[in-house]
Amino acid sequence: MTNLSDNRPLTAAETDALRARQRERNKVMALILGFLVILFFAISIVKIGAKPPHSPAEGAEQAEHS
Amino acid sequence: MTTANPQALIMPADWRDFFALTKPGVMRLVIFTAVCGMLAAPGTINxxxxxxxxxxxxxxxxxxxALNQWWEADLDAVMKRxxxxxxxxxxxxxxxxRDFGFALSGISVMTMGLAIGWLAAGILAFSIFYYAYLYTVWLKPRTPQNIVIGGGAGAFPPLIGWIAVTGHITLMPVLLFLIIFMWTPPHFWALALFVQIDYSKAGIPMMPVVAGERSTRWQILAYAAALLPLSMAPWFIGGTGWIYGIAAFVLSGMFLWLSIKVGLRTSTPGDGMKPEKRLFAYSIAYLFILFAMLVADRFATIYGLQA
Structure with missing residues (x-):
């Protein structure tokens, strides 16, 4: 973190450094968000395909009651 | 942005520093023990x-x-490490x-709840609260037993990994929790014995600073002695087979032996603290191998290699 306490405008080099830092952060953020999209899609597919967790096996309930 | 006020412009932190804030070094052991807890649990998971x-x-x-470092920035500043x-x-x-820490915590707990279940998510949330608040804010600056309590934070990953598979708490995941809980004090105090100057400067009541070296050495020995039967407990209750049981006996026996050397020693200035450094190095390998053996034991049982 560079705190500019004086009132002078940024030099060209400083502006470039700032922009480069921001670009780099944005790229990493894009990668993370893209990864999360894929992850949540995969989780959704798995959840849709999965059987409900505590449902008895087919026919098991009837057998217990009869 | 052509008329930006330079005073308002602050160089944003590098993403690598955000990554460093998550303590990637500690993460290795967290991920490893969590994976082991998951693999050793009975049942399957997608x-x-x-x-x-x-x-x-x-x-x-x-x-x-990240929350820990947000809170302790001024303490961290005075310690060389x-x-x-x-x-x-x-x-x-x-x-x-602070924002980064809260964001990571919130996202991880919500994702765990939605994808896995709210019991695992609840324990994850509690473990974050335990480390970032109970340990960092409340107990660390107050008691020399801070590491004993802080060890609890590091002991959660295998417990959560196990519960992610089974969906409920049984004695086995609690035993895994207790093993890391008992392991942390001797592991950390061995380190504290050879870096103690740092902690006294920051005003953190680490055991060697407060209670003295003699007492710290005895306590290392006491915890190592308790760890031997505790690490074998999963075998005693029938949660694992003999492969893990024998491995735990040998590994914990070695741990106790190195602790005896540290516990009964009196250091002299300039002796290099060799036994303490050896115990610290061994303690890390110990936990890795012990949990690997837990998984090996489980797979040996699945494939019928042990009765």
Whole structure:
């Protein structure tokens, strides 16, 4: 973190450094968000395909009651 | 942005510093023990969900680490070991660390809840609260037993990994929790014995600073002695087979032997603290191998290699 306490405008080099830092952060953020999209899609597919967790096996309930 | 006021422009922190804030070094042991807890648990879990659970545990631990460094920035600044962390070295402002920590914690708990279940998510949330608040804010500056309590934070990953698979708490995951809980004090005090100057400077009541070296050495020995039967307990209750049981006996026996050497010793200035450094190095290998053996034992049982 560079705190500019004086009132002078940024030099060209400083502006470039700032922009480069921001670009780099944005790229990493894009990668993370893209990864999360894929992850949540995969989780959704798995959840849709999965059987409900505590449902008895087919026919098991009837057998217990009869 | 052509008329930007330079005073308002602050160089944003590098993403690498945010990554460093999650303590990637500690993460290795967190991920490893969580994976082991998951693999050793009875039952199966979809690989995508398994990956998600491990990711949530790791990200939650990273969030807790960021919150810890947000809170302790001024303490970190006066200790040589921690002075180069992003906040004390001035590469990041405290607010960013705080927001980052809360964001990671929140996202990891919500994802765990939605993808795995709310019991695992609840325990994950509690473990973050335990480390970032109970340990960091409340107990660490107050009691020399801080490491004993802080060890609890590191003991959660295998417990959460196990519960992500089974969906409920049984004695086995609690035993795994207790093993890491008992392991942490001798592991950390061995380190504290050879870096103690740092902690006294920061005013943190570490055991060697407060109670003296003699007492610390005795306590290392006491915890190592308790760890031997405790690490074998999963075998005694029938949760594992003899492969793990024998491995735990040998590994913990070695741990106790190295602790005896540290516990009964009196250090003299300039002796290099060799036994303490050896115990510290061994303690890390110990936990890795012990948990690997837990998984090996489980797979040996699945494939019928042991009765």
């Amino acid at each position: 690989p995508v969900l398994a990956f998600t659970a491990i990711l949530c545990i790791a990200v939650g631990a990273g969030g807790a680490a 921690t002075a180069k962390r992003p906040i004390p070295s001035g590469r990041m402002d405290r607010t960013s660390a």
